[in-house]
Amino acid sequence: MSLDKTTIPAPTIVDREFVKPLLCGAGPSDVWPSVVKAYSKPVLSPICDEQFKVLDDIRAGLQYVFQTNSNLVLAMSGSAHTGMEALISNLIAPNEILLVASRGIWDQRAADMASRYGIRTIVSKITLNKTFSLEQLEALLTKHKPHALFITHGDSSTGTIQNLEGLGQICHKYGTLLLVDTVVSLIGAPFFMDKWEIDAVYTSTQKAMSGPAGISPVAFSPRAEAKINNRKHKPPFYFDITLLAQQWNCYGDTRSYHHTLSPPLLWALRECLKEVIKETLPVSWARHTATTAHFHRRLKELPLQFLVPKLEDRLVTVTTIVLPKGYDHKKFVSHLREKHHIMILAGLGPTIGIAVRVGLMGVNSTITNADIVADALTKTLKALTKSSL
């Protein structure tokens, strides 16, 4: 075979300049400067001591951000959807019952995932822009007797945050495992895995953590761990927490190879965790609260409404905003992008056509940014009234 016989020609890949907007959607956020630097750290081999140390650093940092003493803490090599799918496929056997307490698009996705594994999935939806009371959730547990309950802490499609304090204790009365999505809430809002008796949690790194997308931290309680250790079903290979726990050395004895982790993402996640540790969680939570409170005060001066009526239900990281009648959501979002170089997002799932979404999180959660976005919203409301409504 001749080496020069390529028949499919090479394409031309051209570099293009573009103006990067301030990322104020529901994620990804802009990243810490230290994260950008970390990408270029040396390539690690999967079996070298240096990588082992990086994994140990990450596990320790994740125990802090999840507020857990669990050993079974690691990061999946993939988007936060790998975290979601790892929780479901490892913890719930085919034919077991999963109850999904649904407020938005992400819990619907969890239901879709679960049904693919032959899990009996029950979705209970709440009215748009509300969250569940513990009484409502307990009634659902009593009725459906599920093996597991899936719920999102923050929901970026509706801009709501679910109270979880006490829910773990209720779930455990009924023998139900509590699985929680903290993709858009962690670091921005208080979360206490152990205190709240959460059994399994996953998050993203590209939202309030201001790190790179592509790696998804997960943690499992001892109760969840026991279920994994005693299960009869096997999850997909890539999501198999038993094998991953060995690679991540969760029990201090093994270091077996499962797959090749991504060195730039490992270095970057380690660096985000250092930033969170430097700021401390309480200070980070207070910063997110202060920024968003300021932003909300500014919004009240405008002819806009909050989609979420109750203050305690409003997600600190993503605000859902109802535009005055007559505004085209797509045009509104495009105008902000094109004229003000700010990326906000239109509605998603249940909020399509109902609200636009503004995220102020991670490094972008500052009073200055809140003012920049509020000013741009003000101008956009005026500009579109004059021209294109």
Next chain:
Amino acid sequence: MSLDKTTIPAPTIVDREFVKPLLCGAGPSDVWPSVVKAYSKPVLSPICDEQFKVLDDIRAGLQYVFQTNSNLVLAMSGSAHTGMEALISNLIAPNEILLVASRGIWDQRAADMASRYGIRTIVSKITLNKTFSLEQLEALLTKHKPHALFITHGDSSTGTIQNLEGLGQICHKYGTLLLVDTVVSLIGAPFFMDKWEIDAVYTSTQKAMSGPAGISPVAFSPRAEAKINNRKHKPPFYFDITLLAQQWNCYGDTRSYHHTLSPPLLWALRECLKEVIKETLPVSWARHTATTAHFHRRLKELPLQFLVPKLEDRLVTVTTIVLPKGYDHKKFVSHLREKHHIMILAGLGPTIGIAVRVGLMGVNSTITNADIVADALTKTLKALTKSSL
């Protein structure tokens, strides 16, 4: 709830200096300088035009490196194991038959994955350090009538490369889909997806492509695509090629969100592809051949043996070397790392305790590096004879 009540204390994460070795294992390789630069390009939002353009660039580059006109070409967000698991879970239904023609550890892993989906998996192993003849493979197809055949092109555990020319045509006589792993071969050795009638292929980016780990290119032939479009089973959500094809716009009509891709990895993969295009595939193949031929000439001057006897079976990117009797493989590998700052690997799977593995691929495939490694092997053979044998 008070915001300052964290009960799990923050760990101390300390930066450490370490001497990065020249990466001459079976991967990851060192990366192109342009790849390091690309990591710090702007964060992309999953639904912005700029990300759409990056995805289009990557798809065009992948069609070139796989040598295919298929539309169903994209990159999985995960290690090459996501490519492996995507092929298996999308193309083979539960209870269908998968024949694994096994030479090393990776095809065994494919068998493990498949069995988790209820696929009837038959593993046929060949004697260590050999590859299959087309006649042997045809006999297996006749005997087992599998729905799919899985085979590795390059196998990094044994240092062998399988001839694939003509195999697709044989498979199609029997109605069998041909699934190929090119993780350690692509860019280093010629590969022609369309000409060889390969139905599905995946690869890594951190080996001969000298890019970042964490993203896995895949391609499917029209025959494989038809099977996906007509299947009744559903793969795991994260691996669902039907949904991913919409996100990656494989058919030029949709751009629907599936999961958040990793901007630094997308930019980096795009940059590797630009490097391959600049060099051209034939020149890259010739460079890998020349480097390894030089390295092998140097090895012949030493008291070492090639594990793989036949020249045409030897993988150009990874050489498996049998040490003289009495050498401890682990000590040998450690000595190279500690005294010469070169990372080679001990045996894996069937070659544990039998051979050590030296990789010269991607940016590391140069005559200079071949000499550096050969010199260090020479010194290590002497040093360990004197001291610790």
